[in-house]
Amino acid sequence: MSKSSIAPNRVPTEEGLLSDPHLLADKTLIIFDWDGTLMDSIGLIVESMHVAGDAHGFQTTDKEVQDIIGLSLMKGIEILYPQANDAQKLAIQQSYAEYYIPNSHRTPFFTPIEDMLQSLRHQGKSLAVATGKKRKGLDRVLDASNSHHYFVMTRCADEAGSKPDPQMLTDILNDTQQPIANAVFIGDSIYDIQMATQLGMTSIAVNYGTASSAELAAQQPTYQVDTPQALVDLLCG
Structure with a gap:
């Protein structure tokens, strides 16, 4: 695990100053963003828009x-x-869907991600998703990737406030009956980190998605990782 690929940021969390990656082992609820965090879909989103x-x-x-x-x-x-x-605006939304949906087979999980999900489940972790997708869109990609079974709960933008409103995270915490201290949220956009920060939730920013490393660092996530493999190392290592 290289220091260049995993960067703990010394920012206040519910546990004080969290700088030891081993403290993540105590997290029992791991919440993921979808696009650009688990799934390699940023290119298709840009193209579709x-x-x-x-x-x-x-x-x-x-x-x-x-x-x-x-x-x-x-x-x-x-x-x-x-x-x-x-x-x-409604017409643009419809045209976006008409292009994105038939091309969504081009958006696989990042290479080590599915193995990571399997490993975390075997460790007894509860996994969840908080995404800007609509419910219909998330269910479609969960079906296509055969990945429903990894997650105890998923929350979408048409079921709660759009990010950075933290309602999706609050709903997941309430549904799973987990305290914030047991949870970590992982995402690739500034809105993801802002959402976690509003709740005082531990966060991991991934630099391989939509926002740049500098843009994410400005939001002061608890951790930043450069690659999907570095995320696997941080959560499973």
């Missing part, structure tokens, strides 16, 4: 799309295309 915007006469940049990943789809569209009227 370009296709959808172009279809209705709106353009944006890769970075602008990356910056809204983690939010609910409609909230992201509202930020990207403030000049669009309500009908145009």
Whole structure:
């Protein structure tokens, strides 16, 4: 485990100053973001948004799309295309779905992630998902990846407030009857880390998704990792 790939940040948490990776062994509830954290889907999301915007006469940049990943789809569209009227925003949302869904087979788990999920389950950990996807979209990818059985609970943006509202995390804590001290949240966007921070929950930022290392570090996550393998090492090592 290299110091360059796992960087503990000395920030206050419910346990005080958490700087020892071994303290993560006490976490019994591990909550993941989906896109860019478990699944290699950022490229397709960006591509789909370009296709959808172009279809209705709106353009944006890769970075602008990356910056809204983690939010609910409609909230992201509202930020990207403030000049669009309500009908145009709905049309962009529909065009996005029409492109993304038939191409979603191009979004596998990052290489070591499924082995990690299996290992954590074997260790008796409870796993959950808090995602900006809609319920229908998450269920579709859970079915396609045959991964429903890994998670005790999943929460989506159309069931709670859009990130960084922490309602998804609160709902998961309440449903699993776990205290914040037992939980850790893992994500690749600034909204993920902001959501965990609002609750005082331990967080792990992953640098291989949508936000840059510097953008994530500015949010002061408890930990940052550079690669999917480094995340596996941190959680399972």
